Amino acid sequence: MGDISKPVRRFDAPEKIMGTARYVDDYFEEEMLFVRIVRSTRPRARIKSIKLPKLPSGYCVVDKNDVPGENRIKMIFDDWPFFAEDVVNFYGEPILAIAGPDREKVYELSNAVKIEYEDIPPIYTIEESEENKRPPIFGENNLFADYFYEKGDPDGAFRDADQIVEEEFRTGFQEHIYLEPQGMIAKYEDGRITVFGSMQCPYYVKNALIKAFGFPEDRIRVVQTTTGGGFGGKEEYPSQIAGIAAFCAYKTGKTVKLVYDRAEDVEFTTKRHPSRIRIKGAIKDKRVVGIEVDIALNAGAYAGLSSVVLQRAMFAATGAYRIDNVRVLGKAFATNIVPLGAFRGFGAPQAIFAIETFMNHVAKKMGEDPVRFKLAHRYKKGDTTATGGLLRSEVRLPEITEKIIEMSEYYEKKKQKEKDGKLYGIGFSMFLHGCGFTGNGEEVLKSIARLKKRKDDKVEILISNVEMGQGPQTTLRKVVAQVLGIPMEDVIYENPDTDKVPDSGPTVASRTAMIVGGLLYRVAKELKEKWKEGEEVVVEKQYRHPEYIKWDQSTFKGDAYPEYSWGANVIEVEVDPLTYEIEVKKAYAVFDLGTPLDKKIIEGQIHGGMLQGIGYATLEVMEFENGRFKQRTITDYIIPTAMDAPLFETDLVVEPYKNGPFGAKCAGELTLVGAAPAVCAAVEDALGINLYEIPIRPEKLLVLMNKEDN
Amino acid sequence: MRGVFIINGQRKEIEFAPHKRLLDVLRENGYTEVKEGCREGECGACVVLLDGKPVNSCQVLAASVMEKEIITVRGLGTIHKPHPIEEAFVEAGAVQCGFCTPGMIISTYALLKENPDPEDDDIKRALDGNLCRCTGYVKITKAVKLASKKVKKDGK
């Protein structure tokens, strides 16, 4: 690991420790209006009538008739309206908004709006959506996406198998709980709409507003404010809030603030897709030689990004394993639940949980040690992936595994069955993550990154990617400074403003360091050649995948990603023998995420991502009952606290990617995907049973163990 | 109503509605370093010191704490002369998105006042009411230990 990996002081830290960093809710203006959204209180219904309270002067209602352009949030299918039209499709869907100068009065007025509904039979589960017995929500069959791909001869593999193993896995909702709730401030001045707020993707918001207003692009400006965490939750959803705030600003001519309170944020913003994943494996000579994976996602009321989430899940379906005969099916089902959306890992956590747990179960069935069994199936350099892409770089899973086994004393501990009166278990997972956008995403996007060397010899990074805690303010400065051979302090990187920065794409898919950072690296190289002291020099470049990357989006064949990061996790748990309460005691991780651009920042990503993955597997329960979530606040929806956090031990193995800056690959999502299966394997080890579902809840374990006993 | 609050050592006369929570009164009067993460008393982003004790300011009626001493993270140090705890948070890499940070620092300050030499378990217990979704709490725990060393050295 070279110089670049050496930790430096984070550039965004000083103002954050002082509390002077300004998040969206920290901006106050005289004469600012507050907005409250009036939401559907039915999961699925026709709106029959709306009765408004008498509005005092200075207060106004904004609804679908106030959308100057199209009442659709720009995404993939554009089916999601800013305000419901005649029909509401989920509990909490925005119907109208009330704006006014006094926040409490606005709340009071919004509570006084009376809406009459005529209910339509709702659809909540994958099964109900699949049966299609009720009026469909989307198209004729409720399917936002229905995909399929194959490799080799899966039918042949099943025909010739010694044994066929079939299992079904379930994963639950997960809510992001970024500590800063979502929010936007909008203004309408001189014929232009400007929106400031908490977001990952300024150009997503800008494009959504262009469509919603029908304005030319120079009349829309979007500026990111310091963002208190995103984790995917601020990928597509901010467009919803930005739109409503902007419509209010447009109608009133005033500055408008729309910040969600926590309860609103927990109940009504996007979450991770629940899934049902069926895996059928053809076993020959104790090896999985063929596999069929059928992935169903509960996608909620509108398509949003679900089709792409499904693609990532499908491309991760065989995990880190080379299986030559593969069939993968995927469907994203419409239901009357909030639209499910982007969340760190983007479909991969569901798929990796399923394949890892499946591989554990098969290993046990074959009487083999899961670690060795997995190693025997792992990908190697030169193998083709499930979609037929070529693995061009060294796959250092043996080294990763060796390190983690030694570090965790896995085999010694595996013998242990009890500790301090608790049932003890240890579990292992092995996995990969595709870096950057899925499929043809980067090719469609054609990101542009720009560097501007000013007359004072300082250099501005001009990109649309944001700092939300993951560190690019520091890591990208390091990359540019190091290439140019100038001090980091001479590199300027401000929160993006679409008036100033080109579209370098969204801050998602772990693409900022590898893709945008790689592009900046090349821009900086060119700037170095063109450097003229005391003069302004601007260099920009557009991203293209390396020539050798081949992908066919219509058949899902080829390199689904330009590169992969790899990892292994080991988790130790203690389970109470009476209550089945699970304590995650220790978490180990070894990752190959290429060259770390800053070791300390990477460690921060690892700890935070793994704990989020551990939460996903254990504490984070979100249940849907009678058309509504049961957990509506952070009192009900539990995320890990300091007391729940295990001890961590982590290490890196570095296989650099030649097109990443200094060899960096993807990191942010990789850290989350392996935790849940490792926790599951550990609990299975402690209890001596097989599990098929996350979150793993003590109540359910109790039932399972009672069954076992009988 | 009007009331006097002693915020970061300064007497401030503030006009506020009687039912307002301390969190809102502070934020509406420029103390935006006190963050609102939930209003439920669950996240700790709004923690301030009230007569030296950490409280969730979203759970305190402003009217009940007039004439009391309130300290926010800005009352501990300045950008040019950060408090050793603030410094420790930067050095340890305990700051990511930063939204939990002001509350974490105040809770740390309160802990170190009570227990200048905390063990890991003491730290975890003291910070149990401060949620962080970014760091996994590892570097925060490190920062508290580092802060404890620094505070002792500085005699603060």
Ligand code: FES
């Ligand atoms: S805002 Fe007070 S505890 Fe969360």
Ligand code: FES
């Ligand atoms: S640093 Fe983001 S919540 Fe703690």
